[in-house]
Amino acid sequence: MxxxxxxxxxxxxxxxxxxxxxxxxxxxxxxxxxxxxxxxxxxxxxxxxxxxxxxxxxxxxxxxxxxxxxxxxxxxxxxxxxxxxxxxxxxxxxxxxxxxxxxxxxxxxxxxxxxxxxxxxxxxxxxxxxxxxxxxxxxxxxxxxxxxxxxxxxxxxxxxxxxxxxxxxxxxxxxxxxxxxxxxxxxxxxxxxxxxxxxxxxxxxxxxxxxxxxxxxxVSPGFPFPVQARKVRLAGAYFNSSPLVTSTEVIHDRAAIEVLRGCTRGCRFCQAGYISRPIRERSGEEIIRISREMMKTTGQDNLSLLSLSTADHKNLPGIIDGLLTDWDRSIGISLPSLRIDGFDLRVATRLAELHQSGFTFAPEAGTTRLRKAISKDLGEREIMATLEGVFQRGWQTIKLYFQIGLPTETMDDLDGMADLVCRFRDLLVRKVRKRPKLNVSVNPHVPKPFTPFQWFGQDDLPTLKEKTRYLKRIFPRGPVSLSCHEPELSVLEGVMARGDRKVSQAILRAWQLGCRFDDWRETFQYSRWLQAFEETGIDPGFYNQRERGEDEIFPGKPSPAGSSASTSGSNGTAPSKTRPLMTAGTAAAAPCVESVPKTTGMTSIHHRFTQKALPWSIWSGRTQIWRKAHRICAPLCHKKPRRHPMNFSIPPQAANSAGPFVCVFQKREFHAGSGRSTSRKH
Ligand code: SF4
The missing domain is CATH 3.40.50 (Rossmann fold)
Incomplete structure (x- = not known):
């Protein structure tokens, strides 16, 4: 050329x-x-x-x-x-x-x-x-x-x-x-x-x-079915300790080492958390050795300790101490992914000495109820205590991530988000005298495969736009900057995330119509994507707004138990109808009512639920309702999935019908008769 x-x-x-x-x-x-x-x-x-x-x-x-x-x-x-x-x-x-x-x-x-x-x-x-x-x-x-x-x-x-x-x-x-x-x-x-x-x-x-x-x-026997995801042991795994040093500015211009793979939490929206299980970490000595080598071979003065949740590393304070000891020049260390709960304030103290400029946390939802529903179990007191500790150590800039459109979200949750940010702002202004800054980023939720929210529909575009407008109206002013992700982008991402092979025709047509760099605000052309969907007969709502049925087979997902069909991409750890939710910190799924053998498990659940024997016919009618209740309610309930199925109260008249049934933890009533279940709050 x-x-x-x-x-x-x-x-x-x-x-x-x-x-x-x-x-x-x-x-x-x-x-x-x-x-x-x-x-x-x-x-x-x-x-x-x-x-x-x-x-x-x-x-x-x-x-x-x-x-x-x-x-x-x-x-x-x-x-x-x-x-x-x-x-x-x-x-x-x-x-x-x-x-x-x-x-x-x-x-x-x-x-x-x-x-x-x-x-x-x-x-x-x-x-x-x-x-x-x-x-x-x-x-x-x-x-x-x-x-x-x-x-x-x-x-x-x-x-x-x-x-x-x-x-x-x-x-x-x-x-x-x-x-x-x-x-x-x-x-x-x-x-x-x-x-x-x-x-x-x-x-x-x-x-x-x-x-x-x-x-x-x-197409013929002998091919793996489903394909099992590969997992490597991170300790001792290959790492390139002389990475390329770019000659032009790039987004993250620093040396970086992956310290941990996987995440101990089971946030119900988080695909990365589910697909990267089980949790694996490099030892502190290995991290320090590779980092020192990398800083020498690249000349970089900033090091990033990468993972989904770096604060979860068992030896984080020791690693930071080790990295900073005997260093002959000033270096910066950044921890891009931190959780508020379990964050060690000793780390904040040590990093504050390096004059780091900002911390990033992701509360995700504005109210304790919704945080529990998404399994991000953070109390407000806990959040405020951590942020206060961080501010006291001299940090001036905090970045917060929230989502809108999470399952069960109401306008109360958006009000709660604005209230929470308001309290953060007041705390920040009280504790930080010099140029306090609170950057808040709000992204529409995209239900992703391999998460417990994969069965839920995504909010439609008008709803997401309305929620974004509402937030902009009620958000506090002062040293708070709010940035909202484009709802159109999230809607399109939702189609791709759970799309099947038919969607490839729409991708081709959109590309022919000139769609390029769709995640760039200045080049994204939603109208051309809509035209591509229309011309190829693809209904975006079918992929992103539809609530999935109990027996639905997902593209790239394992099929429900008992079916002979399955698909690629299963690593055996995904939530499914037989494995609806996983306990934190383990790759294995928690047992649930649907995976219990009829002859033993049902009886034991039955005794725990009713404390007396019932004829099998009545029992199986209730079990059907339980299954639907479990599918809808368990991902939203703050109780551990292992215990959850035992906590529906089913009125006697509902034993062979469509409900209603009540989750005693959430005080929510569900109707499951039509297959497309709806819920309403008391
Ligand atoms: S803490 Fe939650 S959101 Fe963060 S990586 Fe882990 S599972 Fe995902």
Whole structure:
């Protein structure tokens, strides 16, 4: 490619040239040539630590080389098309279609249109069915692969779970069966035998007339079903201690180490918490050793201790002490994910000495009731005490995350959010004399697969807009800045999160209509997405507003117990009808009423509930109601799921009917007769 003609005409040319410090040497003679693709711009992709890990891992393997490519911004895509040049890798300038494997990372559903841009600009046919052994193999990993169905028609294979081990197993296979010399069908069948790999072309999906999934079957026996997510032991796992140092500014310009994987909490909206179980951590000594090495090889003066909840690390104060001891220059340490409960104020004291500027906490909901419903069990007193401790140690800026549109939310909860922020502001102003700042970010809730809220409908667009407007009206003023996520973006994300294979047609059409960088406010075009849905006959409400039935099969989800159908992406730990909720800190699901064998469990629950024997026929009628009650109520109730099913009171007349039944903890009455259950508060 003529770099001058290209770079002269695009914004931020540094996005398209490599040459960073610590770049690995190009290996033209490598047997397996990978190109790692990130479907967003360079500044965002280079802030993702996974890229550094896989880049280091594949380049250190003598069999393979790994280069990088990022989504070209709109002007760069147009410039490439005008010049008639393909998109090339950063390192060697090789056109994408010359590689053996393009490895995508899918961290966010709103990047799907950029995947098509990369493929099209790189000269690679978009659909899997149009590719053969002359084309690169397309593999994707990342959290979106837990439901890969909306993009299943574009990719050859998906890695479900942790990638550190499986990527080397793929390398081994491709060294033995070269991509361009092996029939694609044969190669895909071999790939599907590697644990943790889902090959969509080897699974057939049948639909009911109403559009819900009837079943998903492998095309022939012998393929794993369901695919089990891969999990690696974090202690001692590979880590690239000489990551790339970028020459241009990126979003997170610092050294970063993952200290913990998984989360001990079971917040019911949090997909990351569920899919990353079980919890695994690096030892304090390992973290300190790698961090010191990394700070030396990069020259960075800021270190980030990454995880879903860094405060959960057993030895966090010791790690911070160890990192700060005997350091010959001033360094900053950032803890991007902190929970208010269990936050050790000794850590705040130590970090305050480093003049850190801000802390981020996520109460998520404004009232104690709603926080209990989402399993973020934080009392107001606890929140205020932690924040007071943080302010007293000299912190001036606090960032808070909330969600709107959570199941069971009412306007009272929005009022509660404004009240809570008001109290935080008063505390902040009282304790911090110099430039206090409270940044509040409010995001619409998106029900995600593999969470207990996956069965719930998402708020529709007018409701989310109304709630956003209401919050802006009632939010306190002063040193408070409120930023609200676009509701349209969340609605679209909701479609992609629980979408099936039919959605791929809408993604293609939206891309053809010009949709690019959909998670960027300035480029997002909701009207074009609506046009794409209309032209392809996809009803967005079917995917995001519909409450799912008890027996519904999810794309990328295990099917209900007893069914012969199941799908990819199960790691055996997801909440389902037989495993509705998990106890914190364990990968195993808590037993519930539906998983108890009839002959023993029902009797024992029965005795605990009624204290006297009942004929089986009456008992089974009540059990049906219990099942519905459990599905609706258990995710919302603050009692532990293990105890919850025993706490419905069912009036005698409701024994063989549709209710009503009452959850004695929540004082809520439910009607379950129609299948689409509704609830109302007393
Ligand atoms: S604390 Fe809750 S929201 Fe945070 S990562 Fe853990 S499960 Fe998710």
């Amino acid at each position: 003529n770099h001058h003609l290209f770079l002269n005409a695009v914004q931020r040319p540094a996005r398209y040239v490599a040459g960073e410090f610590n770049q690995k040497p190009i290996k033209p003679a490598a047997t397996v040539k990978w190109c790692f693709a990130f479907p967003d711009v360079y500044e965002i992709g280079m802030s993702f630590t996974g890229i550094s890990l896989l880049y280091g891992l594949l380049n250190e393997d003598p069999r393979s080389s790994c280069e990088r490519v990022f989504a070209p911004w709109i002007d760069a895509e147009a410039r490439l098309a005008a010049l008639g040049e393909p998109l090339c890798s950063l390192e060697s300038g090789t056109p994408l279609h010359h590689f053996d494997v393009i490895g995508f990372t899918l961290q966010h559903e709103m990047n799907y249109s950029n995947v098509l841009t990369i493929l099209n600009s790189g000269g690679i046919p978009l659909f899997r069915k149009d590719r053969d052994r002359t084309h690169p193999l397309l593999i994707a990993g990342g959290s979106c692969t837990y439901n890969p169905e909306p993009v299943a028609d574009f990719f050859d294979a998906f890695v479900i779970g942790d990638g550190e081990e499986v990527v080397l197993e793929i390398n081994q296979l491709l060294a033995e069966c070269p991509v361009h010399q092996t029939e694609r069908e044969t190669l895909l069948r071999e790939l599907a035998r590697i644990p943790g790999i889902y090959v969509p072309s080897l699974y057939e999906i049948q639909y009911h007339p109403d559009g819900t999934i009837k079943g998903i079957q492998p």
